[in-house]
Each structure stands twice: as C-alpha cells, then as structure tokens.
Amino acid sequence: MAPGGRLSIRILIAEDQAMVLGALAALLSTEHDLEVTGQARDGAEALSLLETAQPDVVLSDIEMPNMTGLELAAEIRRQKRAAKVIILTTFARPGYLRRALEAGVSGYLLKDSPAATLAAAIRRVYAGGRSIDPDLAAEAWTEQDLLTERERQVLRLAGEGSSSADIALKLSLSEGTVRNYLSEAISKLGAANRVDAARIARQRGWL
Template identity: 45%
Template sequence: MIRVLLVDDETLLRTALASLLSLSGEIEIVAQAADGLTAVALAETCDPDVIVLDLEMPGIDGIETVRRIIAARPAQAVVMLTRHGRAGVLRMALAAGVRGFLLKSVDPTELERVIIHVHSGKRWIDAEVSAAAMTDDCPLTDRELDTLRLTTEGLSVREISTRLHLASGTIRNYLSSAMQKTGGSSRHAAARVARERGWL
C-alpha cells in the first residue's frame, strides 16, 4: 500500500478525495492536513510515501510547504494540485522538489495513477500546464520571481533578504530589474503585473 498524506484547506474537497482514493487497492490515506505547517509536522510523524497537497493554502503556501518538507525529507515524493497551472508556479514547484503537478480538475482515477507513478520515482506534469510552460515568455529570472513572490506576501526588503539569505542590496537590484522588465512603477506594481501575466 502507498501511504498518502492529503493536504488541502478545503475540507469538503479533501475528505471527498480521501474517500475516493481509499477505494483504491493500492493507496492508504494515513493523515490529512488543512494547512502547510500541519503538513510539515505530519510528514515527519506519519512517514508518508507520497504527499498530495494544494498550492494555495492559508499561512505558508504549497511551494513553501514543499521546500520545508524536502529540506527535512529529501526523498519525499510530492504531488501538487492547483486551480491555476501557471508556468511560473510550475517552475517554482519543480525547483522546490515536486514530482507531480496537476490541475485540481483532474479525475480521481488519473490522480491515483499519478500517485503510483511518482511513488515509483518518476515525474508527472499535466499536459496543459506543460504546454503553457513551453510557450512561456517570462523575462524574469528565478531570483526576480522569488523576490516578487515574497513582495506579494507583504514582506519588506529586509525580510525578503533574510528569507532568501541574500544581502538587502542584492534584493533591491533584483526588484529594480523586475520593475524595469515589467514596467511596474514599484515593486508591488511589478509583482501585480507578473501575477496578472501568469509568471507567479
């Protein structure tokens, strides 16, 4: 049996998914979480084979949740579900260590196949998201995207520099470059443009 931890703040969706996946003869739901911090703790205590989690959650989002889990458990298999398969999000998810990336509209039977697939050490990316990523025209570097993403979380330049382990001056340079590339008059405007264009 493949031991699965389900993470989603939408209780109805999470419990319905747990019920459907439990019908499989190959999957056992060992725990559920409604937020990222709980998921990080449960990953340690429940020792799941695969974690299936939502991108958008209260507190820390799915990307940061994955980063923390992978830091403690480098071999952990993770499948991320999202309503918005933006290329920028896919890029960050893969960099964080996600092995499966699917839209929330996925059929439960396909999700089951993906869980089995990533459990065997392989990757699975939704075809629609993959196609969008191949045609992505984002001019921003990964670091510029990181600084804009943290800007949208309301962090100051000093807080961003602490989070990314970079000097404040370096963060300002990344933000300045992002503003030039997006045409934003401020770092917040640049972040808004990046999000509207699907780069974040």
C-alpha cells in the same frame, strides 16, 4: 496491494480549503491501495506531519498560508525525504509548473482532473515515474521567469499589502534594499507600480 509489497500507498494531503481537503481524503480512501495518513491545512503543518504520517506521496495545493506547496516540495527535497510530491492545483500556469519541476515535484495535476487520473498518478509517482500534463510541460519552458528568488519574495509580500518597512523586517533587509528589489521587479515586468507588478507576476505563475 501497493507496488513494493506493502498493503497501501501512504498519502499526506496539504490543502488550505477544508471542504476540498475532506473531499480529497474521502475520495482517495475509496481506493483499495491508497491510505490517507495525514491532512494538513498548509505547507508548514504538512512538514510537521512528515514524521508521524510517513507518507510515500505528498499531495499538495500550491497557494497556501505559511508555506506554499512549492516551498514544501523544495524543503522535502532539501531534507532528502523519501516522499514524492504531487502538486494538485487550479492553476494551469506554465510558470508554476516550471517552478514546481525545479523544486523537485514528481507530478502536477489540475483539480478538474478525473478521480481515476489522480489515483493513477499517485500510483505512477509512487512507482518512480512522473505524472505531468504534456501540453503544460511543453509550455513551461517557453517563457523565462524574469524574477530572482529575492525579488519574488519581496514582490509576494508587497502584493499581500505589506509596506517596505514590514517587508524589510520580515526578510531581515534594509528598507532601501527592499525598494531596490521592488524597483527591479517593476522594471522587469513593465508594471506601473508594486501592486501591478505583483498582479502580472502572479498571472504568469512566478509568485
């Protein structure tokens, strides 16, 4: 029986790789006190499933189309949902963990963690605790994120190949403003151009 007297802890999984999504669902379903009530291919779909899945814990990847795991966590917090968020990712990057903590996540695990570790983390988070790798947590605060949120948005789109005009349209900005944001980001990162800046920022976990 799950903590709190219910029969099981309800879990919503957000993962854009179908094989990984299915494997996670099958793996967690073998635990007597865990129940997968929803599966989503991106953050936006996960957000739309919150009402029907009624999860206690949302298990989410970071990099997904339409809405990232970090954006999903931030939106769940903004909506004051009861669901706790655990990030499950391949990225052992302090920048990602720092942004995840700022978004209000309760757990941050790597995909190569043992199955028992994942199940234990879900139970711990459900009970009100946290499950974050201590070494990675310590590193998360040693390197400052130089980018503003708007610079991050603009640089992410530039890294995906969008032109300044496309970025301006998507973010409701002028092209001149977009160029200014890109110039600032390139300067802060010591990059050669917008593509190089996006690469550096992604390596540091800032995008």
